[in-house]
Amino acid sequence: MNRKPVTKPLDFLLIAILVIASVAIMVTSTATEPGAQAVVYVGGEKTMIVPLDVYARYEVEGKKGLCTFIVDEYGICMIQSPCPHHFCIQQGYINMSGQSIVCVPNEITIRVIHSENSSIDGITG
C-alpha cells in the first residue's frame, strides 16, 4: 500500500495563495457605509427604488412569482419567495451600501445604494 503523504508542498502554496486572494477580495470590497435606498432589479431591469427610512412591506413580481420583502429598522429583508432553496430569505437583513440580495431563480436583485445618484457607482461600476 502506498504510504506516501497525500499532500504535496505545491498544494499548500496554492491554498495559501487562494486564501490570501479571498481575504483580499473581502477586505477591498467590504461595505462600511449604511445605505439610504434600495434598488430592485427584475431580470436586469430596474423596476423599483425603495427608501430605507420608510418602514414598509413590498411585493415585486419576478419571473417565477411574487416576492415579498420588508424594510424596517434593521434594513431590508426578503421574507417570501417562490424559489426552491430560499437562499434570498436565508440571507437575512442587508443595510450597507453595496450589499445585495439575489434570488437567482426568480431573477430578482435587491441592492442597497447610498442614494439614487451616488458617485460611488461611477467609481466601482
Place this chain on the structure above:
Amino acid sequence: MKETRTTSDTDSRGTISVKSSRWWSRVALWTASGVALAGMEHLIPSPVPWVKLGLANSAALVALYTIGIPAAISVNLLRVIVISLLFQTYTSPAFLLSFSGAIISVCVMSVLFAVFGNRISPIGVSVVGAWSHMVVQFIVVSVVLVHDNSLFVMAGPSLLAAIASGIVIGWLCSMIIRRLPGTLLA
C-alpha cells in the same frame, strides 16, 4: 477476434485511447456517479447561501486522475446537461451558473494537472477548481443579473468556504483514487 485489452485501446503508457468503448464506459460511469452525487447534495440543506460541498465535482476529479483530461471535461459537461434535464433547469439562469462553473473549473483543474502532474495532489487541484467555480458564479451573476460588481461584497466568505470544501473533496478523491480496484482504473 483476438483482441487483447492492453494493445487494442491503450497506448504505450497505458492511457485509454479516447475513441475506445472502454473510455466511453468509464466516462459514463463517472458521469452517472456525478449525477447521483449531485442529486444527493440536492437533499442536503445548505447552511449558507451559495455554499455547496461540491460532491459532484469529485467525479470529474477522479476521472481526471484515472482516465485523463478529455474524460474529465466530458464527465463534467455531460453531468451538468443531465442534471439540467433531470431538474428541468435548462432555461433558467441557474443552468448558466452551473454550466459555466463546471466548464471553467474543470478546465482550470485540467491545466493544473497537465502543468504540474505529480507535483500536485488531488487536494490542490480540487481547491483551485472549487475556488474558480465560485469566482465564475459571482462573475456570471454580476454580469447577467446584477450588471455591476456590488455582489463581490459577499464573495469573501463564500470563497473561503469554497477553499474548505475543496480541501475536503480533494482529500476524499485522493482516498478514492488510491483505493480504487485496478479494474476501474485506466
